[in-house]
Amino acid sequence: MTEQEKMKQGYLWDDDEENMALQAHAKGIVRKFNSLPPESMEERAALLKELFGEVGENVWIVPPLTAAVGKYVSVGEGTYANMNLTLIDDWKITIGRHVLIGPNVTLCTTGHPVHPKHRADGMYSFPVTIGDNVWLGANVIVMPGVTIGENSVIGAGSVVTKDIPANVVAFGTPCKVYREINEHDDVYYFKDRRFDEQPE
Numbered sequence: 001m002t003e004q005e006k007m008k009q010g011y012l013w014d015d016d017e018e019n020m021a022l023q024a025h026a027k028g029i030v031r032k033f034n035s036l037p038p039e040s041m042e043e044r045a046a047l048l049k050e051l052f053g054e055v056g057e058n059v060w061i062v063p064p065l066t067a068a069v070g071k072y073v074s075v076g077e078g079t080y081a082n083m084n085l086t087l088i089d090d091w092k093i094t095i096g097r098h099v100l101i102g103p104n105v106t107l108c109t110t111g112h113p114v115h116p117k118h119r120a121d122g123m124y125s126f127p128v129t130i131g132d133n134v135w136l137g138a139n140v141i142v143m144p145g146v147t148i149g150e151n152s153v154i155g156a157g158s159v160v161t162k163d164i165p166a167n168v169v170a171f172g173t174p175c176k177v178y179r180e181i182n183e184h185d186d187v188y189y190f191k192d193r194r195f196d197e198q199p200e
Contacts, residue, residue, distance in 0.1 A: 007091060012113075012122030019069075019090075026051060026070035034064045048075070056097060061085060072109075076132065081105070091125035096132035102156065106141045131166060151181060 006013040029051045036044055044063075049055045051070040056077030067073065067087040076097035085101060087093055088108040095101075110125045126145035130136070134148050137156030148154065148164045155171025155178075164170045170177045189195055 006122075007125050010124065010126060012124055014122045022069045022071065026067050029070065030065055030067050036063070075099075082138075090123075092127040092129075094127065094129045096130055096134065096150065098133050099130055100135040102136055102138035102140065104139045105136050108142065109144050111144050137171075153181070 001011075002018065003013045003016040004018055029047055033044055033047045033051070036047075044061075045059070048059060048061065051067065052073040052075055053071045054074040056075060056079070058078050059075050060079075061081040062083045062085075064083060065081075065085050065087075068089050070089065072091055073087060073089050073093045073095070075095045076099065078098040079095055079101070080099075081101035082103040082105075084104045086104075086106040088106065088110050091109045093107050093109060095107075107128050107130070109128050110123050112123050113119050113121060124144070128142050128144065129147040130142070131148055131150035131152070133151045135153045136142070136148075137154055137158070139157045140154050140160065141158070142148070142154075142160045146160050146163055148160065149166030149168075151167045152164055153169045154160060154164065154175060155169070157173070158171045158175040159173040160170075160175040162174070164175065164177065167181050168177045169179050169181060172178075187194055187196075
């Protein structure tokens with residue numbers, strides 16, 4: 001069984017020539033992406049389609065971007081990611097449609113055994129899934145194997161170690177559900193600021 005096959009089936013795996021080649025290819029594309037001037041929007045969009053396995057329309061990622069492999073990443077249409085998005089994407093990262101990602105967010109598919117005796121035995125990788133219309137605040141970290149349900153909001157600075165259901169506000173370290181998204185959120189956009197009191 002190859003190291004890539006082990007990784008895809010949830011076994012411990014190590015870097016090999018195949019994986020190092022995938023990483024080298026991705027790093028070359030990412031380097032080009034990050035070095036383009038701000039006005040080169042079409043060229044950056046083309047590089048994302050070359051880097052990722054699947055990219056929807058109107059995806060906007062603000063440089064700098066960091067990615068490990070690229071080809072296992074899927075990004076849905078209308079998604080926006082602010083600066084310093086880090087993808088530890090040795091295995092699948094699926095980002096839905098119209099997702100908002102704040103600055104300095106890390107989506108991590110890979111970890112290492114806790115016991116020091118086994119730490120050199122290899123690493124493990126499990127998919128990360130971000131549902132449609134999710135908002136990840138600044139400095140959020142999503143750990144291996146986590147799924148975040150559609151429409152949910154993850155507060156800034158959270159470390160998400162377990163699945164988060166749809167339609168909730170969650171935050172903290174470790175991240176926990178605080179409440180459901182409700183009618184109040186349909187009326188107020190920030191504290192006492194109402195949607196229906198906007199200037200003409």
